[in-house]
Amino acid sequence: MKITFAILCFGIFLTACIPKAQYETLATERDYYRNQALTSDSLSAALTLAVRDSTRREADLDKEQLRTIENLTATNLNLERTLRELRGRYDDMLQQNSLLVAGNESDIATLQEDLSLRSAELSKQEASLRQRRLELDARERQLSGLSTQRGLQGTNPVDPVSDAVLLTDRLYDELQQLLIATVDDGYTLVRNSGSTLALTLSDSLLFDPNQEISLEGQRILRKLTATLRNYPRADYRVIGHAESTDGQVLRAYEESFARSARIAVVFTKFGLDGARILPAGLGIYGTENVAELGGGRPERRTRLLISFPADRP
Structure with missing residues (x-):
């Protein structure tokens, strides 16, 4: 701005002492330098604004990067905590699986033992039934012989007592x-x-x-x-x-x-x-x-x- 004022004063001084043609030339030069001064001031202001915007953007970028780093750190901590929980659950599941396998083996052994006992009992029952069947066959043959004998004698072929025993x-x-x-x-x-x-x-x-x-x-x-x-x-x-x-x-x-x-x-x-x-x-x-x-x-x-x-x- 000081340069502009000096140029104006110099122009006024010249117009008061010099002819019109020179005055116009000086006025033209004055306008030129004025425009240059204005352009210089505009560039300086623009540069100042650009520097200020750049500084603000850098500050905003730093803040954004800081927030991003904080978010990533928090996410990393959450992931680590989740990983620890998953590992704990996995270990618990392994332990439960081991207990279930051990329990199933114990149950299988118990069932096998019970099956063996039942098989032995069933074998005894089958042996008893076979013995009963043999006794029944013998009694049927005996009754058949008695029926034949009594039929020849003309009496009742069925003995009520023997028949009751047979039914029993x-x-x-x-x-x-x-x-x-x-x-x-x-x-x-x-x-x-x-x-x-x-x-x-x-x-x-x-x-x-x-x-x-x-x-x-x-x-x-x-x-x-x-x-x-x-x-x-x-x-x-x-x-x-x-x-x-x-x-x-x-x-x-x-x-x-x-x-x-x-x-x-x-x-x-x-x-x-x-x-x-x-x-x-x-x-x-x-x-x-x-x-x-x-x-x-x-x-x-x-x-x-x-x-x-x-x-x-």
């Missing part, structure tokens, strides 16, 4: 096979005499905690009925037992009879002749020195006595 043997084998296929334990099946069977069932096989016949108990009784219906000559006594509660003998008797009556009703419902079923309750009597049945309390057991009267056709 056959029913024993069928019930034994049925129970082996239906339940694992909780029962006993014995022959009280030549023509009488005693089937003892634990309370857990037949009754629920409310002393009502359970669904599993109904399933077992239905299968028993399907077999017993094939023996219309048989008579049945359903005998219930119960423990004494606070010395109340009468209550134990009532509960034992109620359980036997429920079983008799179910037998009748599934098609067994109700006229041949006699429910009874013994209460606490007959509960001493009772062997465990493998399920439930032995004093709450139920016995089914099956007999074939020799005098009934």
Whole structure:
């Protein structure tokens, strides 16, 4: 700006002392230098603005780079934490897998042992059945010989006592096979005499905690009925037992009879002749020195006595 002012003063001085032509020349030069000065000032201002913008952009770029570095650092920390968590989960899964493999091996060993025991028990049952079959064949041959002999003598070819024993043997084998296929334990099946069977069932096989016949108990009784219906000559006594509660003998008797009556009703419902079923309750009597049945309390057991009267056709 000082240069511009000096030029103006010099121009005024010349115009006051020099001719018009020279004045115009000087004015032209003055305008030229003025324009140069303005151009120089504009370039200087533009350069100053450019430097200022460049400085601001560099500062903004530095801030942006700093934020980017901070974000990358935070992301890296998160990735490291996630990686540690994944490694921990992986180690936990490996440990759980090892435990599962060890548990499965233990379960497999237990199942194999149980299978071996069941196979041994089944082999015993098969041997017993084969022995029973041989005995039945021998008795059939004996009965056949008796029938032939009595036929020659003109008498009844069938001995009622021998026939009752034969029916008892056959029913024993069928019930034994049925129970082996239906339940694992909780029962006993014995022959009280030549023509009488005693089937003892634990309370857990037949009754629920409310002393009502359970669904599993109904399933077992239905299968028993399907077999017993094939023996219309048989008579049945359903005998219930119960423990004494606070010395109340009468209550134990009532509960034992109620359980036997429920079983008799179910037998009748599934098609067994109700006229041949006699429910009874013994209460606490007959509960001493009772062997465990493998399920439930032995004093709450139920016995089914099956007999074939020799005098009934």
